[in-house]
Structures are given as structure tokens and as C-alpha cells.
Amino acid sequence: xxxxxxxxxxxxxxxxxxxxxxxxxxxxxxxxxxxxxxxxxxxxxxxxxxxxxxxxxxxxxxxxxxxxxxxxxxxxxxxxxxxxxxxxxxxxxxxxxxxxxxxxxxxxxxxxxxxxxxxxxxxxxxxxxxxxxxxxxxxxxxxxxxxxxxxxxxxxxxxxxxxxxxxxxxxxxxxxxxxxxxxxxxxxxxxxxxxxxxxxxxxxxxxxxxxxxxxxxxxxxxxxxxxxxxxxxxxxxxxxxxxxxxxxxxxxxxxxxxxxxxxxxxxxxxxxxxxxxxxxxxxxxxxxx
Amino acid sequence: xxxxxxxxxxxxxxxxxxxxxxxxxxxxxxxxxxxxxxxxxxxxxxxxxxxxxxxxxxxxxxxxxxxxxxxxxxxxxxxxxxxxxxxxxxxxxxxxxxxxxxxxxxxxxxxxxxxxxxxxxxxxxxxxxxxxxxxxxxxxxxxxxxxxxxxxxxxxxxxxxxxxxx
Numbered sequence: 001x002x003x004x005x006x007x008x009x010x011x012x013x014x015x016x017x018x019x020x021x022x023x024x025x026x027x028x029x030x031x032x033x034x035x036x037x038x039x040x041x042x043x044x045x046x047x048x049x050x051x052x053x054x055x056x057x058x059x060x061x062x063x064x065x066x067x068x069x070x071x072x073x074x075x076x077x078x079x080x081x082x083x084x085x086x087x088x089x090x091x092x093x094x095x096x097x098x099x100x101x102x103x104x105x106x107x108x109x110x111x112x113x114x115x116x117x118x119x120x121x122x123x124x125x126x127x128x129x130x131x132x133x134x135x136x137x138x139x140x141x142x143x144x145x146x147x148x149x150x151x152x153x154x155x156x157x158x159x160x161x162x163x164x165x166x167x168x169x170x171x172x173x174x175x176x177x178x179x180x181x182x183x184x185x186x187x188x189x190x191x192x193x194x195x196x197x198x199x200x201x202x203x204x205x206x207x208x209x210x211x212x213x214x215x216x217x218x219x220x221x222x223x224x225x226x227x228x229x230x231x232x233x234x235x236x237x238x239x240x241x242x243x244x245x246x247x248x249x250x251x252x253x254x255x256x257x258x259x260x261x262x263x264x265x266x267x268x269x270x271x272x273x274x275x276x277x278x279x280x281x282x283x284x285x286x287x288x289x
Numbered sequence: 290x291x292x293x294x295x296x297x298x299x300x301x302x303x304x305x306x307x308x309x310x311x312x313x314x315x316x317x318x319x320x321x322x323x324x325x326x327x328x329x330x331x332x333x334x335x336x337x338x339x340x341x342x343x344x345x346x347x348x349x350x351x352x353x354x355x356x357x358x359x360x361x362x363x364x365x366x367x368x369x370x371x372x373x374x375x376x377x378x379x380x381x382x383x384x385x386x387x388x389x390x391x392x393x394x395x396x397x398x399x400x401x402x403x404x405x406x407x408x409x410x411x412x413x414x415x416x417x418x419x420x421x422x423x424x425x426x427x428x429x430x431x432x433x434x435x436x437x438x439x440x441x442x443x444x445x446x447x448x449x450x451x452x453x454x455x
């Protein structure tokens with residue numbers, strides 16, 4: 001069947017006109033980019049913001065100048081819509097929760113090169129590599145560890161662990177997509193790359209290239225001196241990193257996720273289906289000691 | 290913000306020479322329609338032109354192109370225009386009836402199965418390479434392949450003896 005399928009598709013050729021059309025479009029795009037009159041939408045947005053801020057700062061003074069005595073008739077300066085909800089600090093922590101947007105279908109960034117060095121490791125081996133135990137000391141009641149003791153770890157030739165292979169630990173009260181669960185992804189060679197799809201979710205439509213910028217979307221919280229980006233979605237679709245079909249889209253309620261780097265190790269912690277904000281923060285605080 | 294620089298002609302042309310066939314056929318396998326496949330083809334190369342993504346290996350570049358093609362296809366399906374139109378499933382000429390049956394069976398598979406079947410059967414990618422390209426677990430790829438084969442077996446049952454050869 002494979003041969004038959006292959007033979008069938010081999011007989012199809014890319015229309016030559018399509019290549020020419022694409023080259024023409026590329027040339028057009030190139031000349032558009034080279035045009036000195038081009039003003040990017042970012043520049044327009046920046047100019048608009050600057051005008052808005054200027055107006056916001058001038059208007060109250062103008063009102064004073066005109067000695068408007070009836071304060072009740074003066075409209076307050078409109079403030080930008082708050083997308084970040086601040087909650088009172090917990091111990092040494094300042095918590096800021098970023099609301100996730102709708103799931104975008106923008107492409108996600110690539111993972112590591114083709115890796116051929118693979119070894120079966122125990123979690124103890126992994127802890128030895130990190131130099132510490134990365135697991136949370138506190139887990140919400142009712143959740144139990146449901147992860148294998150060993151897993152295949154892939155390496156680059158220089159023994160760096162490939163970032164495509166995080167150690168993944170799951171605490172759950174079941175094995176279905178609706179189970180209450182907390183997952184911890186630990187990666188010693190890369191700042192959590194799951195942030196990137198989440199940034200797509202946040203933005204809806206983002207160009208995929210600027211990974212560094214994407215990683216720093218969102219307000220950062222501080223937990224015991226470590227910067228943490230926390231995301232929340234009350235209901236909707238997210239990438240599933242918990243129980244059930246891993247890495248696929250999933251409809252959730254009350255989804256929390258945090259990305260951070262602690263002791264040179266990348267972490268992504270996700271909680272879904274009933275883990276409260278307090279429980280989630282407690283878990284984070286028990287990792288970032 | 291600095292204006293992004295575009296990739297060079299040499300770069301884009303080289304990629305087009307190497308991957309035009311792959312991108313067109315992945316798009317065709319996903320959309321089952323040449324006009325949509327052509328739109329996706331152009332969009333993928335425009336995205337590549339604008340992209341400043343650096344690639345660690347040719348494997349990485351190929352995986353990126355597959356992912357962008359798949360995402361462009363998904364974008365097409367989710368567009369309001371596409372949702373309100375009836376997809377045109379073209380009658381592609383086949384040399385043999387068996388080809389026609391096979392293509393018809395594959396095109397009836399759900400998209401996620403059709404994709405792994407195409408990458409595995411036509412692009413000769415391994416389950417690991419597919420998982421790398423699509424950013425899904427290798428076990429998910431193998432389970433989709435198994436499921437896709439089982440569905441194909443079901444769809445082709447009675448047509449001719451595919452029971453053990455799929």
C-alpha cells in the first residue's frame with residue numbers, strides 16, 4: 001500500500017505556474033519591504049499610544065487651567081483595560097496572573113536537531129544531573145504521582161540533554177482529560193519552551209520567529225526571589241500537558257500554568273480541572289524553595 | 290522596533306527547489322483541493338521569506354516547513370470563508386481503480402490520521418521524525434498510524450486484499 005500511495009503522489013507535480021507566481025509574490029514582498037515610505041503597524045500603534053498618553057496627561061491640566069470647579073462634571077481619564085489581575089502577596093511572593101487568550105493556530109517553534117543518543121534514565125539519574133530534587137514538596141490532597149520511574153533521555157553529542165526531552169511528572173486523581181491534575185515539566189537545557197505556544201494563545205496571531213520576545217510575554221510574578229510567568233484560563237481550549245492525550249488541544253476549566261527558570265533549570269507547571277489558585281501557588285512555592 | 294530583514298533570494302530559491310514538492314503535496318493531502326494547496330504553498334514560502342528563525346540542521350528546517358504547512362492548512366479550515374463553503378473534492382485522474390479506491394479511502398480519514406499517513410508513506414519520515422515535525426509525542430504518532438491503518442483496512446475491506454499489507 002505504501003508503494004501504491006507513493007506512486008500515486010509521485011505522479012503529481014507542482015504546477016510550474018505556481019512556482020512562478022510564488023516567485024513574483026516574493027519579489028513583490030521584497031520591494032514592499034524595501035520601500036522607505038513603509039510605516040510598520042508597530043510604529044503606528046506606538047504613535048497612537050504616545051498621542052493617547054499625551055492627551056491623558058494634558059487634559060487634566062487643561063481642566064485645572066480652565067478652573068473647572070465642579071469636579072463631578074469632569075470625566076476621569078480613561079485607563080487602559082487591565083489584563084493582569086493582582087492578588088495579595090503570599091509569603092515572599094508577588095503573584096500576577098495573566099489571562100490566556102484563544103488558542104491560536106500559529107506555528108510553534110522548532111525543537112532540537114535530530115538526536116540519536118538515547119539512554120534510559122531513572123529519576124535519580126536525572127536529579128543527579130540537575131544537582132537537586134526538582135519535585136514539589138507540597139501537592140494538593142487527593143493527587144498522586146502517576147509517572148513512570150524511568151524514561152528515555154536524548155542527548156546532543158556534547159552530552160547536553162536535548163530540550164525536546166523534558167522530564168515530565170504528573171500528579172493526578174485519574175487518567176482522563178477531565179482529571180484534576182498538576183504536571184511538572186523539568187528541562188535542564190532550555191527555558192520552558194511551552195511558553196511559546198502559550199504566548200500564541202495569548203496573542204491570537206503572532207509571528208512565530210521572535211522566540212525571545214514570546215518567552216517574555218505576560219507580567220511576571222516573583223516567588224521566593226524567582227521570576228515566574230503565570231497564566232490562567234477560566235474555561236476554553238489549551239494545549240494539554242496534564243492527564244489524557246498529552247500535547248493535544250483540550251477543553252479545560254480553571255487552568256493554571258507557570259513558566260520559570262530556577263537553578264538554571266527550566267520549569268513548566270500546569271494545573272487543570274479543579275486545582276485552586278492557592279493550591280497552585282503553594283505547589284510553585286514548594287519547588288522554588 | 291527594527292524592520293525585519295527578509296531572507297535572501299538564494300536562501301528562498303534553494304528551499305523552494307528542495308521542498309516545493311513536499312510542501313505542495315502535504316498541502317494537497319490536507320486540503321484535497323489543488324486551489325487551496327496552491328494558496329497554502331504560496332503562504333508557506335512568504336512566511337519563510339519573512340521568518341528570521343535560524344535552523345540548527347536541515348532536518349530542523351524541513352520540520353519547520355512541514356509544521357507551517359500544516360498550520361496554514363488548519364488556518365484555512367478555521368477561516369470563516371472556508372467554513373461557509375463546500376470543499377471541492379476534485380476528481381483526480383487515476384491510472385488504476387485501486388489507486389482511486391486507495392486515495393478515496395485515505396481522503397476519508399480524519400485530518401490528523403491523513404497527515405501522519407502522508408508523512409509516513411510518501412515523505413518516508415520515521416515516527417520520531419514525524420513527532421519532531423508536528424511536536425507531538427512519538428507514541429501519539431504511532432498510535433495515530435495504527436488507528437489510521439485500522440481505519441483504512443476497514444474502508445478497503447472487500448475491495449481487495451489489504452488485510453495484511455497496510
